[in-house]
Amino acid sequence: MSKEFIPENLAADFSEEEPIVELRHIKKEFKTPEGRVTALYDIDLKIRRGEIFGIIGLSGAGKSTLVRCINLLETPTEGTVLFEGRELTGIPEKEKRIARQSMGMIFQQFNLLWQRNVIKNILFPLEIKKIPKKEALKQAEKLLELVGLSDKARAYPAQLSGGQKQRVAIARAIASEPKVLLCDEATSALDPDTTKSILELLKRINRELGITVIIITHEMKVIESICDRVAVIDNSRIAESGSVSEIFSNPKSDIGRRLILGDRLTDRAVYDNMIKNFFGGEN
Amino acid sequence: MAGSEFVQLFKTEIGATVYMVLISSVISYLIGLPLGILLSATDDEGICPLPGLNRLLGLVTNLLRSVPFLIMIVIALPLTRLTVGTTLGAKAVIPPLVISAAPYVARMAESSFKEVDRGVIEAAKSMGASNLQIILKVLIPESRPSLLVGAAISVTTILGYSAMAGNLGGGGLGAIAINYGYYRREPLIMWGAVILLMILVQLIQELGLLLARRSDKRIRNIK
Structure with missing residues (x-):
């Protein structure tokens, strides 16, 4: 009898599965000599266990601050960070350090x-x-x-x-x-071939070790090649988010269109292809 | 004075100089290194910013460093008598030497710690390292070459101070230079002492740089 309900239960479980990382109304302000600067504004994000999640934006959009809020290298001014359903914001420093051991991080400059x-x-x-x-x-x-x-x-x-x-x-x-690997522009200092091999490695780590990967980048190619879902961040806010195929086929935000279409237009291969098609395969 | 007596004199006083410099350097580092760690850690850009404490420590460090060493010997006399029981000879130079050198060492160490790549410190933090672990496993080992260069400079400065103390009954090579060369007008002896000091400075400096280079793994193709 009850067997018939299993698929439904599983489906329900999946959609309501607890996110491994959840950000609720995250706001981050920095004090500078010129006054307060808002780096992040009202960020809501749910990252699912086992996925590769990309966060893309132009430099200065707040991506790096965002990723540092996840492992609390930056303390959010407002809002809550949850890791496996447990609130990290506001816990004692010692417990934060233990929580960080469950979140690995890699950097643009490697920091070895x-x-x-x-x-x-x-x-x-x-x-x-x-x-x-x-x-x-x-x-x-x-x-x-x-x-x-x-x-x-x-x-x-x-x-x-x-x-x-x-x-x-x-x-x-x-x-x-760790259960999560945070990648802060991890391939931005690398050449295209090396980038590819590093991304493949990250994918393998995700698949074989089941580590959730969160990738911060300004390169659309990175998102395209390994991410399951993506959030586009612009001007300290999330402009849009969803599955990579969704966002790529139909970017709704201005910045999303700019990042995706702009990248497509300057992509050498696509450009060459266009020329080729235009001249009917000659050349 | 016969030649052999001079040899004996130099031998004794080199010993006194090395003794003063060695003991003072060790104590100065025992005080100065932790102080330098505190100064860099409590800085606004440090791993544990504490502006109040940082300013206080900075002030004390600067005040101590602004007292000329010869004056420090005089000011420290009561402390010297209290700690080593005499105000004459090589031993008596150690307390003022430490008081003058420790803040100097602290500033040298502070600047070495500040050279450590902030990204590396951030990486350590991201792995859940505590401040103490960052100090012991990142700051000190990563700044080791720079600390060694700093040590060479600090120890030669301490050597210079120790020679100055010869003026006020401190003993050592500086005392020979002053007592024989200046007061007794025996320039040869004075030059002998000065040249020995020069050689000591060279030795310490070169040794420090050599150790720094040897220990630095940032250089490519090491082996």
Whole structure:
């Protein structure tokens, strides 16, 4: 009897599934000598467990501040941040630090420790978490293999290329087995090929380890290639959000159109294709 | 004075100088390094901004640094008598030397800590590191080369101060230079002491730079 209700129940469960990260009415103001500057205004966002969520906007739109509100590197002026249904805003600093261990983060400039070699960089978060050395080393070696840099364990960051540095940073960020990986313009300092391989790695981490990935970027290509859903942020607010296919096929906001269509128009491949089609395949 | 007596004299006084500089440097770092950490941590841009405490510490540091060292020896006399039991000789130079050098060391260390990439500190924070962990695992190791360069400068400055103390009964190479070279008009002895001081400065400075270079992993193709 009850079996018939299972599909319905599952469907209901899915739609009402608790978001892994939820932002409610987040507002962030900065005090500057010129007065208060609003970096984020009334941001509402629900990020589902297991998805790759993109946040796109032009520089200065407030993306970086937004991602830092999620792990509370920035304290929102107003609003609530929930992680797995638990309110993070307003909890004591010590508990925030523990919560951050469940959220890895990677950066545009990689931010590796220059004076530590690769394996010790990956060990860093495990030291913070006070994982026994032997166990930590095993874990770090496993991660190094995952990101394909086993031969670079004793190298120092200065000896690595940008892409390699970001791979180390990714291994380090997921070493403490976080549930969420925050990526702040993680591919913006990399060339297109390296960007592609880093995005593939992020996708693999998402699929294989089940880590929810939140990506901040100004590049539409990044969103297009790996994100499930996207929020377009402009002028400190969310202009629109939805599934990537939805937003790409029918951007409703001005900024969404500009980001998507503008990108399309300047995309070399598309441009070449247009020329080709126009001249009927000659040339 | 016979030649061998001079050799003996120099030997003793080099020993006194090294003793003064070594002990003073160690104590100055024991005080100055934590003070430098506090100064950089409580700064507006630091990991734990505390403007009130920062201003107070900064003020004390600056005040101590503004007292000329020779005057500091005099001002510190009661403290010197209290702590080392004498106001003469190499030992007696240590308290004023520390009072003058510790704030200097603190400022040097502070500037080294401020060179640490803010992004790296942010990364550590994002991993849930506490302020103490950031200090011990990020700030100090990441600024190690710069701290070593700073140490070379600080220790040579302390050496300079210690020589100055020779003027007021401090002992050491500075005392030889003043007592023999100036008061007894034996320029050869004075120059001998000065040259030895120069060599010491060179040694300390070069050693510091060498250690800094050796320990710095930011340089490509190290091995």
